[in-house]
Amino acid sequence: MKKFLYGIISVIVLLVVVASCSNTEDTATKVEKKEESKSTTSAPKEETKKEAKPEDKVYKVGETVGITGGMEYTIVSAEHVDGNEYVKPEKGKVLKLHLKAVNNGSKQSMVYSGMFNLYDPNGSQFKEYYGSGSPISGDLNKGKQIEGDLFFDVDGSGKYELILKPNQFQDLEVKFDIQL
Secondary structure, three states: OHHHHHHHHHHHHHHHHHHHOOOOOOOEEEEEEOOOOOOOOOOOOOEEEEEOOOOOOEEEOOOEEEEOOOEEEEEEEEEEEOOOOOOOOOOOEEEEEEEEEEEOOOOOEEEEHHHEEEEOOOOOEEEEOOOOOOOOEEEEOOOOEEEEEEEEEEOOOOEEEEEEOOOOOOOOOEEEEEEO
16 A cells, blocks of 8 residues: 555656656747838838847737747737626626737647736736626637637726736736726
8 A cells, every 4th residue: 555655646746847847938029010111122021029028028909929839919909898787797897808819839729718817006806707708718729810808897997907827837927008
């Protein structure tokens, strides 16, 4: 019995060590599109990426964030909407964020509403709102994209911080400044 117990414990320790030694670290970059030059020889539009430490950069609505591994996230729009007539928001308003995610990587990736948390300027977290349709969710194959909405029960103040945590096992957090 002791050998069996030691065997199980050693397998668990080995799995934890292997998982913690993983050296794949995600980083976030802003994806910008260059404008076409207005000279007689027009160059095609190109996308460039500027490196920034994720904790130093705060992105705005409309800006695209590229994550190591090929995922790109864009908060396309943000607006206050009324809640469902049968499920009233507890705080009075619903913040609807329209999200676009593109998988430019070589592996399938998952996108779901649980990757996103919304906070007020004081750092208090808002709850997700489930009365206005289903939130964005799905497995995204390489080369594909998905668009959908995120809903949060908010007080209507108009100033929020959205935090994207693409991988729960790593420290990377991408911050979006949402102002209405």
